[in-house]
Amino acid sequence: MTNIKELAKMAGVSVTTVSRVLNNHPYVSIEKRKAVLEAIEKSNYQKNINAVHLSTGRTQLIGVVLPFSDHPYFALLLKGIAKKALENNYKLVLFQTEYLESRELEALQMLKQKQIDSLIICSRACDLSVIEEHLLFGPIVLCENIKSEKISTTFVNHYKIFQEALEYLYQKGHREIGYCIGRLTGTSSYKRERAYRDFLEKYGLPYHSEYIMDKCLYFEDGEKVINQIKQMDTPPTALLVTNDQVAAGIVICCQKQHISIPDEISIIGFDNEPIAKMMNITSIEIPLVEMGMNLFLQAVSSDISNKEWSVKLMERETV
Amino acid sequence: MTNIKELAKMAGVSVTTVSRVLNNHPYVSIEKRKAVLEAIEKSNYQKNINAVHLSTGRTQLIGVVLPFSDHPYFALLLKGIAKKALENNYKLVLFQTEYLESRELEALQMLKQKQIDSLIICSRACDLSVIEEHLLFGPIVLCENIKSEKISTTFVNHYKIFQEALEYLYQKGHREIGYCIGRLTGTSSYKRERAYRDFLEKYGLPYHSEYIMDKCLYFEDGEKVINQIKQMDTPPTALLVTNDQVAAGIVICCQKQHISIPDEISIIGFDNEPIAKMMNITSIEIPLVEMGMNLFLQAVSSDISNKEWSVKLMERETV
Incomplete structure (x- = not known):
C-alpha cells in the first residue's frame, strides 16, 4: 500500500501538497496537482479516509x-x-x-x-x-x-408500567405477587422496586424479599424461577416477568412439571415478542x-x- | 471544539507544526513545541485519533x-x-x-x-x-x-451434516422428509439441496419440491410451515429445520393444533440453542x-x- 509520503516522493512534491490534492484544496499549482494525480494513478493509491475525517471532523x-x-x-x-x-x-x-x-x-x-x-x-x-x-x-x-x-x-415509564400491571393483577384477585428482573442494580430496576413497594403499601400487603428474582435474562432462566418458587412456604400466585424470553421459559417449565397456568400461577411477560404471541402469554408491548x-x-x-x-x-x- | 487550524493560529505556528507536535515528530523546535502545548492546554484540545490512524495506518x-x-x-x-x-x-x-x-x-x-x-x-x-x-x-x-x-x-460442513441427519431419519423409518431453510439462494442452501438430492437418489425416493420450505427464520415462521404442510396431499413425516427458533415455533404450533410429535411428524432443529434443550427438541449442535x-x-x-x-x-x- 502506497502511503502519502511515498506519493509525495514519487511526485516530487511535499506531503502537504499531496494532502491538499487529496482533499481538493485550492492552493495547489496545476503542475503539482498533475504530478500528484499521475503518482496516484501509477501507484493505484487509495485515499485514506482517515485523512478525510481529519479534515472534516466527522466519521459517519x-x-x-x-x-x-x-x-x-x-x-x-x-x-x-x-x-x-x-x-x-x-x-x-x-x-x-x-x-x-x-x-x-x-x-x-x-x-x-x-x-x-x-x-x-x-x-x-x-x-x-x-x-x-x-x-x-x-x-x-x-x-x-x-x-x-x-x-x-x-x-418508557417503568414506574407507571409496573404500577399498572400490579393493579391489573390485584383486580384479578392476586395478593401474593412477585417479579423477575435482569439485574437488581439498574436504574429501571430501582423504579420498578419503588412501584412495587408503593403498591404493597397502598394495599397493606407484606413485603417478601424472595418474591423479587434477580438475573432473569434468558429463556433457560425460567426453570430457575420455578425451582426457586417451589422452595417457598408461601409462593406467589402471580409473576411480572420483565422479558418474554424468561416468561416463555417459565411457561414451558410449568408445562413439563404439570403446574397449571393461570390457575396455580399467573404470568405477565414484557416486550410482546413473537414468542409471547405464539405461546399465548399475556405481555406488555414495548415498541423496541x-x-x-x-x-x-x-x-x-x-x-x-x-x-x-x-x-x-x-x-x-x-x- | 478547537480544531488543528485554530490551534495553529493560537500558537502562532503552522498547521504542520501542530500536527508534528501531536504525533511526537522530532523536527520541531523547543519554542514551537511549547507554544503548541500551551495552546492545547488553554483550549482543552483533544487529540483527534483520526490523525493517529492516518499516521499508523491502523484503526483497531x-x-x-x-x-x-x-x-x-x-x-x-x-x-x-x-x-x-x-x-x-x-x-x-x-x-x-x-x-x-x-x-x-x-x-x-x-x-x-x-x-x-x-x-x-x-x-x-x-x-x-x-x-x-x-x-x-x-x-x-x-x-x-x-x-x-x-x-x-x-x-461447518453443511453437506455432511444434512446427509447424516437424513440418514438418521431414514434409519428411524422416515421416507417422506422435508426441510426448512432461511433462504434458498445462500451457498449453504446449495450444499444442503445437493445432499438432499443425493440422499433421495441413493434410496430411490421421489423429489417433492413442496417439501423444501423457504424463508424460515423466526419463531413465528413455525406456524407458516405447519399451515403449508396441512395443504399437502402427502405431507412429510419428518422435517429438518435449519434453526431451533423455527423448530420451537413448529413444536408450539403442533401443540396448539393437537398434532402429535414425533408420532405424526418428527422434527430435527439446528444450533442446539437453549430453547431446544428446554423444549426437548432433537437438535444438531453447532458451536456458534x-x-x-x-x-x-x-x-x-x-x-x-x-x-x-x-x-x-x-x-x-x-x-
Missing part, C-alpha cells in the same frame, strides 16, 4: 453501548438503530459491555477522541455524572427514563424497534429531546 | 457483515466475535445488510478506504469474486465452507460462539487458515 460512525447483543431486548433496539443508520448512511460501532464500566469508558473515550460522531447508550453501569462530563465531545443519547435539558433520552429508530435520530440531531413511549397490555391466556 | 476497528443482528444464529456468532474483540482491544463496526449487495459493497469500500483493519463476513449475497478483489486492501474472513489459500474461513471467536482471530491474523468445526446430534424427544 455512531457508537452503540449495550450489555449483550444476543439478548432479544437489545437485539430489537439494535435492529431499530441499524435500520435508521443504514437509511442515513451511518455505520455503527458496537460496544458489548456486559455491564463493565471500563468498557463503557472506552466508548466515551472514542467519542472524546472523535472516532465516533455520537454515542447511544442502551443501558449503562457507570454513573450519570461520568456520561454528562463527556457531553462536550459530542451527542450522547440514553435509553432511560430521564428528563433533562442536557441529554437526549428515549424511554421504534425506540431504537428514535435513539438513532436523536444521536444525529443537534437538538436535545426526551421522548416517552407508551406501552400496551396484550391480554392473553396466562393471567 | 473490525467490520462485521451480517444480514440480521436480531436472529439468534447471527447473534451468537456476533457474541463470539465481540468477546474476542474486547479481549484484544478492537471495536466492531456493524453492517446489518438484510442480504442487500449494496450494503456488503459499502463494507468492502470501508476496508478499501482503511476505515477498518479487516472484515468478517458472516453471510453474503455478493459474488465471491467481488470479495476476492478486495483482499489486497486487508484481511477478509468468511463463515462458509470454502477451502482456499487466498481467504480465511470458519465453517466458538466459531465467532475463531472468525475474529482469523481477522487479525496475517496467516490464511480454513477451519472446519464438527457438530453433534443431540437426541431428544421430537424424533
